[in-house]
Amino acid sequence: MSFASKSDKVDNTAARQEEQVKQIATKITELSGLAQLPEQLTGVTEKITEITKTQEELRERMTNLETKFATPEISIESAIPIKQDRALASLTPTELSVLEILANEGEKTAPEIKTRVNLTREHTARLMKKLYEEGYLERTTGKIPFAYSIKEEMRKILKKPEAKA
Numbered sequence: 001m002s003f004a005s006k007s008d009k010v011d012n013t014a015a016r017q018e019e020q021v022k023q024i025a026t027k028i029t030e031l032s033g034l035a036q037l038p039e040q041l042t043g044v045t046e047k048i049t050e051i052t053k054t055q056e057e058l059r060e061r062m063t064n065l066e067t068k069f070a071t072p073e074i075s076i077e078s079a080i081p082i083k084q085d086r087a088l089a090s091l092t093p094t095e096l097s098v099l100e101i102l103a104n105e106g107e108k109t110a111p112e113i114k115t116r117v118n119l120t121r122e123h124t125a126r127l128m129k130k131l132y133e134e135g136y137l138e139r140t141t142g143k144i145p146f147a148y149s150i151k152e153e154m155r156k157i158l159k160k161p162e163a164k165a
Helices: 003-035 037-068 093-105 110-117 121-133 152-164
Strands: 137-140 147-150
Touching: 093 110, 093 121, 093 147, 093 152, 110 121, 121 137, 121 147, 147 152
Parallel strands: none
Antiparallel strands: 137 147
16 A cells, blocks of 8 residues: 555544544533523523513403493494384295294304295395394394394394293
8 A cells, every 4th residue: 555545544534533523522512501401491480480470460450451441331222123013014924934043043144044944045145134124133244144143122022922822
């Protein structure tokens, strides 16, 4: 073997050993970081305790403010009043069945009513709009399709004939 090839072999061995030393140094650095971890966790725990205390104080302040500035409940009369003596007289059998479904089962959308009364989508939508505009129903417009429910005064009118029977 020539002197040059021996020199190359020694250089390669030195390079490998140098790389191994760097890897060991990196691992030592990582391990020394782990030694500091309990101290860091203690700090985190203290901060969590502070945050929890602050949240409880804020919750208490909110409760106090809600109590202090609570608005009294206000009874609002129906925007479209129903004349009780003629409330049911002008309704078709289909309209009456829709009112009964809503009175018995609660809030429903027009598609849900459509399947119950076997009408077209358009007919059901017009029917629900008409009942709403005439003051028989309330409408929740937060999402589409709108949800309809029977007005409380209409519920009372529908229950009166049942009580007499």
